Amino acid sequence: MALHSRWSEPVQKCSLQQWIFGSCNGPMEYADKAIYFDADRPDTHFLTKSQFRHLAKQVALGLIKQGVQQGSRVLVFSANNVYFPSVFLGILMAGGIFTGANPSFTPRELAYQLKNSEATHMFVHAGQLPTALQAAEEVGLEKEKIFVLDPSVLPPVTANPTLPAARADGLRLWTELVADNYEQAKTWQWIEPQDPESAGCCLNYSSGTTGVPKGVEITHSSYVANGSGVVLMSGLEPDPDHHKNQKGLAFLPMYHAYAQTYYISIYPMMGIPAYIMPMFDFEKMLQHIQKFGITSLLCVPPILVYLSKHPLVKKYDLRSINRVSSGAAPLSHEVIRGVEKLWPSGDVTVKQGWGMTEVTCTCMTWDPRSVTDPDKVGELAPNCSAKIMELDGKTQITEPNERGELWVTGPTLMKGYWKNPGATKDTISVDADGTRWLKTGDIAYVDSFKPGAIFHIVDRIKELIKVKGNQVAPAELEAVLLDHPEIADAAVIGIPYEGDEAPRAYIVKAPGSDLTEKQLVDWMDARVARYKRLKGGVSFVDMIPKNPSGKILRRALRDKAKEEMAANKTPSARL
DSSP states (O other), X not given: OOEEOSOOOOOOOSOHHHHHHSSSSSOOTTTTSEEEEETTSTTTXXXXXXXXXXXXXXXXXXXXXXXXXXXXXXXXXXXXXXTHHHHXXXXXXXXXXXXEEOTTOOHHHHHHHHHHHTOSEEEEEGGGHHHHHHHHHHHTOOGGGEEEEOTTSOOOOSSSOOOOOOOTTOOEEGGGGGSSOHHHHHHOOOOOOSXXXXXXXXXXXXXXXXXXXXXXXXXXXXXXXXXXXXXXXXXTSSSTTGGGGOOEEEOSOTTSHHHIIIIIIIHHHHTOOEEEXXXXXXXXXXXXXXXXXXXXXXEOHHHHHHHHHOGGGGGSOOTTOOEEEEOSSOOOHHHHHHHHTTSTTSOOOEEEOEEOGGXXXXXXXXXXXXXXXXXXXXXXXTTOEEEEEOTTSSOBOOSTTOOEEEEEESTTOOSEETTOHHHHHHHEEEOTTOOEEEEXXXXXXXXXXSTTOOEEEEEEGGGOEEETTEEEOHHHHHHHHTTSTTEEEEEEEEEEETTEEEEEEEEEEOTTOOOOHHHHHHHHHTTSOGGGXXXXXXXXXXXXOBOTTSOBOHHHHHHHHHHHHHTTOOOOTTO
């Protein structure tokens, strides 16, 4: 049977920009409140909510003048900066569709997204120019359609802003888009989509951890539904004005759905200021928390592993934090408890949520009035539904605590995969009544089939290790490994072993550790069933490869394992 959220409300039929700002030119809540700060230059580089709206309108006017039309894809290849949100909303206000690329991409990877998205224009952070220019040349994107993002520029928020001189190499600065339209933007009306339920808003690419990244088409209506659900849940807080004193620290990448949905739409809509870091830097994060009195942390598992184990944490005052959330990848119970110990009063609990790019972002959350179970990901977000299916995709599971594939649906569900009807058909199942269900690829179970049922995510189907007919979840073994005091990080994959598969662990030792393979294998043998033991061996590495959202790049580890086995580093029979 299908499970449904305890909360439902009509989704506002409007663009994302309309939802955030309320109107093109009219008064709005928190208009004069500073909501974006450059964390390194907060005294000079900041934007109020009204300045944010106005600058986005200027960007939109500039883009229209440069040929951006309804439905044009505009790619942003940049680290976080205080102008990123205005560029994002400016693209939408011009009628365009945002697509963001990982700033660590190689020219080949960027060229793929440029070509696949058919982007007509590109914003590029100055530091990524060599990569961008090579990729642009490969796909035939003219230099005239590339705009250089320089976050050091003082905010151009007056009629006569101080703008940088033209670049010597002839490339165009993004400030050209806003140089002469300050007055025009005051009365200009952005382009409101005729049908927000079908009009594209974002083309966010999947992580590509199991194959080529796919463009995920998210409509304005889906983006609004996602934000509305988060705001509704926030309104259940015992203190209805709690958000007015919140401060966020934006170190997660805004090209990715997780940070993007919160820092670019939900935070400004609720008037929550965000201090923006160009990228994640652990010690700077700690410094900024202490300096600015940050209250809310949106994290991914690798960051929480650092918080739970790194000695630097003891140097900083983190008492301002009152909420810590984690998403994007599974988080172990041991890491959660390690983080919560940083606040001995017990006032801070780590809450795991669950979502996917294919459902805009958030699909499972926690009632702020409830007690959090650290091993679970909460209940269904407003307007969402789910069911647990046998892996044959035909039979519904109706018993609590029985594992199967998680299928979800709701107004946040993607329109489909961009230019990939085959992948869309494989991923979305349509009922006779027209209900579209996303086959998530996650193994999950639920504690009951009553309203408010709590979900547990086990692992990805494609990552399960098959050992003598048993299914072993890498995430489970990683959680056990991270409980070892001499392990800083860990990842597990399956490798061929005696005609079957066996778990193999990749381990980052804690500083000063002399841990050996035999010591670790013996330690694990005492804690897991025989079929879960590390018979594939142990490899000590300097770091675990992960994408920016914190997901382990198991494909890279499998390639590494093949190289190790080819070099006769095959696990011994003992292991």
